Amino acid sequence: MTIISIMYDAHDPKLDLNLLLAFDALWREGSVTRAADGLGLTQSAMSHALRRLRQFYGDPLFVKAGPGMRPTPKAERLAPSVLSVVGTVRGELLSQAGFDPATARRSFAFCMTDMGELVFLPPIMERLRALAPRCRIRTLQVATEAVPAVLESGEADLALGSMHLVPEGLYRQELFRHPFVTLVSTRNGEVGDRMTLEQIVRMGHVTVTLSDRSEPYDRALEVELERRGIRRDVVLSTPHFLVVPLILDRFPDLVATVPRELGTVFARYDAVRVLPPPVDLPAFSLRQHWHPRVHHDEANVWLRRTIKAAFEGYPE
Known part of the structure; x- marks a missing residue:
């Protein structure tokens, strides 16, 4: 039809x-x-x-x-x-x-990964519950290549995350940058307060690779090790961030490299410790993306500004 x-x-x-x-x-x-x-x-x-x-x-x-x-x-x-x-x-x-957040009744939908939900949702919900109490939030997990169509149809208002392979035709705005950290099990007695290059090379690695991506999130570590002539041992590649601390807790001889904010969340549950990587890695950028169709839509403009403000205090 x-x-x-x-x-x-x-x-x-x-x-x-x-x-x-x-x-x-x-x-x-x-x-x-x-x-x-x-x-x-x-x-x-x-x-x-x-x-x-x-x-x-x-x-x-x-x-x-x-x-x-x-x-x-x-x-x-x-x-x-x-x-x-x-x-x-x-x-x-x-x-x-016009759009009045104090009285508006609508549902805002976001495309994000499970990592995005851990990092983004708490500060976003805090802002929206305070400024737009009658609005509701819904999250979607879609393949990167499907994001433009989902945004264009209006099924989602924004896409939040790293999205290294940014689809053409979308607006984007950086929210914050944070470095990578190394995660080890709290039951690992060999690694002290700092991990050495020798240790991270010797250990097996857990990586996260989303189903629609050809490279892992910690590709920067892989590139740096390959530059030094080192090939790491990837024991597990998974599309889910949430399983990482569970695997490290069960297998203390493994290690993972993740964005710092995610590692901070995981460390609260006492299964893993957060350490600086033994090599310098570039910062990890998280952004919000939207379709040109809603670039001037007052509700979407307000939403983007509100989310940007929610992350202004995040450390670099």
Whole structure:
């Protein structure tokens, strides 16, 4: 279904644009309750909107699946056009009326990794709960190459993270930079307060390589060791940062190199120690990325400024 046919259907007395907003909210939230909250409706009003959508399209559209709602194949076919229409309404029409964070009811969606959730979410949630108490947050994990399409469709407002392979056509802004650190198990009795080059070469390494990337996050360490004619022993490569301290705790003879803020979070649970790497490594840059379609959207502009402010105090 095209945007034109969607807008043609919108003239039918049985369908209005408010129902497209309801579809959009259900698609994003996967829950009648959360969708209603995001639109400022009661749950019964949201259920009524879903019934009207089902009647109009002759399809359930969203069906119960565990604790949430899953789209049917027909809903999946409708989604790109509906999200495009709603994105246009929000980005080009509603934004002209201004954005008041204190009273706004909406859900902000972010593309980020599990590392991003550990580093980004706490300060972002603190700011939004204080400045925009009625807004909600949702996170998505998508492949880097899929980020532009997700941002363009409006399914996500921002992409937060390192994104070394930045897709073309996106705006970006650096939030902060931090160095790499070396992690060792607290049960490792051989490594003292500083790790030597000989020790890190002798130990097995745990690296994180996201499924859509061809190189690990700690590629800088690999490059520096190769420059010295040293090839490290990668025992485990995983797409998940959260497993790293668990593996190091279980196997104290292994080592990992991660961004400092992530290492600081891991160290709070007493399974690993944070040490400076035995070689100099370049700082790690974390950024926010957004699509040109929302570059002037007042809500997105406010969101970007708020997130930038949340990380102004982070050490270099």
